[in-house]
Amino acid sequence: MLNKHPVFPGINGPLLTIVMDGIGIGSGSALEGNAVRKAWTPTLDFLLTHSPHTLLKAHGLAVGMPSDDDMGNSEVGHNAMGAGRIYHQGAALVNEAIQSGGIFRGDAWLRVIRNVREHDSTLHFLGLFSDGNVHAHIDHLKAMIVQARQQDVGRVRVHVLLDGRDVPETSALDYLQPFETFLDEMRGENFDIRIASGGGRMSITMDRYEADWAMVERGWQTHVLGNAPYFDNAVAAVNGLRAQHPGVGDQDLPPFVIADAGEPVGRIEDHDSVVFFNFRGDRAMEISRAFEESEFSAFDRVHVPDIVYAGMLQYDGDLHIPKHFLVDPPAIRNTMSEFLAHTGVAQLAISETQKFGHVTYFWNGNRSGKFDEKLETYIEIPSDLVPFQQRPWMKSAEITDELIVQLQSGRHRFLRVNYANGDMVGHTGNLQAATLAVETVDLALSRILPVIDALQGAAIITADHGNADEMYELNRKTGEPQKNADGSFKPKTSHTLNPVPFILYGNTLNNAVTLADIPAPGLSNIASTTVNLLGYEAPECWDTGLLAFN
Ligand SMILES: O=C(O)[C@H](O)COP(=O)(O)O
Ligand SMILES: [Mn+2]
Ligand SMILES: [Mn+2]
Missing domain, CATH: 3.40.720.10 (Alkaline Phosphatase, subunit A)
Structure with a gap:
């Protein structure tokens, strides 16, 4: 009162x-x-x-x-x-949890790791690929990759949502090229790691407030089913898509799948683990629901792999979305x-x-x-x-x-009102x-x-x-x-x-x-x-x- x-x-x-x-x-x-x-x-x-x-x-x-x-x-x-x-x-809390190592001692991380080690399966990271720090930060992704290798995970696939909205409009390659170098350094006989799929954040996966579920469906088709045009690697994908769609910024680039000899390199399969590494919830909620809900009618998922899923944070504490999360929200x-x-x-x-x-x-x-x-x-x-x-x-x-x-x-x-226009x-x-x-x-x-x-x-x-x-x-x-x-x-x-x-x-x-x-x-x-x-x-x-x- x-x-x-x-x-x-x-x-x-x-x-x-x-x-x-x-x-x-x-x-x-x-x-x-x-x-x-x-x-x-x-x-x-x-x-x-x-x-x-x-x-x-x-x-x-x-x-x-x-x-x-x-x-x-x-x-x-x-x-x-x-x-x-x-x-x-979120941005500050995840930094702190990585610095203290607390993120890797939590139940969700241990569960994600245990699952892929037990089944010799794949650990997938999916999220917004930039240092915009609004929904995600690439440094968080890199820290988790380093840790996964230390914990003897054998295979990692990364699904990159291109930004161009919280960072410069056509900056995808500024993130992808150094990241590929980082992956080259990480890769080894016992550590198989590649980018597997991706696309512009306003074209797939990151819809919010149920404005357009078709975006999430396209993301599902891309990351889970491997259903989007094939490219040899992510840099080639960005270059190729830019050539096909002149004037289109990173956020709106269509989806792509990385394939070897006509086979996607990282569909999401039974027994895999998936970490959605965005810390902000609005655009993380729908894809989390698609991965977690057994009764789901927003779109036809075609095949629902039996996976362990974790979000960087819990995005909605009332609705418990998602069930497992790496860092406690504020x-x-x-x-x-x-x-x-x-x-x-x-x-x-x-x-x-x-x-x-x-x-x-x-x-x-x-x-x-x-x-x-x-x-x-x-x-x-x-x-x-x-x-x-x-x-x-x-x-x-x-x-x-x-x-x-x-x-x-x-x-x-x-009363309170928000006018969306300026933004x-x-x-x-x-x-x-x-x-x-x-x-x-x-x-x-x-x-x-x-x-x-x-x-x-x-x-x-x-x-x-x-x-x-x-x-x-x-x-x-x-x-x-x-x-x-x-x-x-x-x-x-x-x-x-x-x-x-x-x-x-x-x-x-x-x-x-x-x-x-x-x-x-x-x-x-x-x-x-x-x-x-x-x-x-x-x-x-x-x-x-x-x-x-x-
Ligand atoms: O999600 C978005 O559209 C942008 O990353 C941030 O915009 P907002 O914080 O105004 O929603
Ligand atoms: Mn705003
Ligand atoms: Mn905005």
Whole structure:
């Protein structure tokens, strides 16, 4: 239960938190590639001149990543907003577990190893193949390979999901070539190791929130059944696929299988072990279910090998997905939703499919269930199934229509919404589309704010991390956009290290609250701010709020 705030009785109407996913504020970076500055955003511009606002740190240590070189992402951003404090996140926890060796002493690892030794079978590693550190890190994969060899595993196969989304757009060979050298060094008479299959992460395996199971089916066909075009090795596959699909970035490259004399080198067979080495859960859940569930209807698996499966982390503790995992996930407790539910505050969470789990599962500390069925309403608007540069408006209008109905219903005291546009379109690397995406979000704001006023409510307008604010790769030293050999700008598909806006909107707040001057504010300060606006004191375990009360 939350206690009443000592001086502030709370706003009269509803409080709405608007997460403009992937809309950060770049400083000094050249205008050319900044879709947030390029976009025509009369509403945001008005807010940034008339409403109390500040910038929040949304990357690195401020969101529980291993270092300040790590960009923010949706998981750690929404975790921080919803939990009110910083937890060491998957990336950091796996590093620690590898350093201490704890990962290799755990039951899941021992089980995986015992199985392949007992049956003289194959150990498979499958996951996102880069150092992006959002879903996975290649160093974790290498550490496990070294350990497997030490433990006398005889045969290892690696299934690589090409990134180009958390790292530069066409960087697959920068990871594959050194990795092949590493495999050459590891390989020996008693240690047979090869890459067996792969493909772009947005083309196979890593769907999320059940937006498009066909992606996972293609991944299953590729990794398990060995059913995709054959190549001699992964470098040849990437080169060959790029030649066949000019202009397609790594994330969208189609699947491939490595074969010798017309036979795939590493189908997943009975008695094998499979480690899915992503630590982040949203895009790991569906493939884990495909490997683990006996009753499964999302697609026809054709053949279901009898294997030992383990995830890097447990991706959903309520649903126990997967059953076995190498590292304990962060124990995120005392979230805002839980406190509000126990205090009797009715809440709404709404977004489109691509970000639905962000405002529910991530926001609630990676829990998929509700704290109180009666008090909480979750609404998912189905996302389009097209490349988002073709529909940069995505489902913002439909979300806004429904959100306005829900606001006016008077049923919810606290509401949260995520607009996916700045992020999902930002990841395409298409500046024109990203500019439209930001304008789309601005248009949504212009529709919502008058409704908030009419209800005597307030809104917090913020973001989880940057993305659309840098659509060209920048030269790290000069800050200038990088160019390709032909003079064109190098598109950037990943998130940024930039801070995000925090805007407090409320025509009826009447100077009752102002922004306090707290040092280095970040996303974890939002939860306390939220409950304060609702008229409650923040729990002591949370980071402080951003408000001063007059
Ligand atoms: O999964 C993705 O799409 C990217 O790796 C990260 O984007 P998100 O953190 O905004 O979801
Ligand atoms: Mn995001
Ligand atoms: Mn993103």
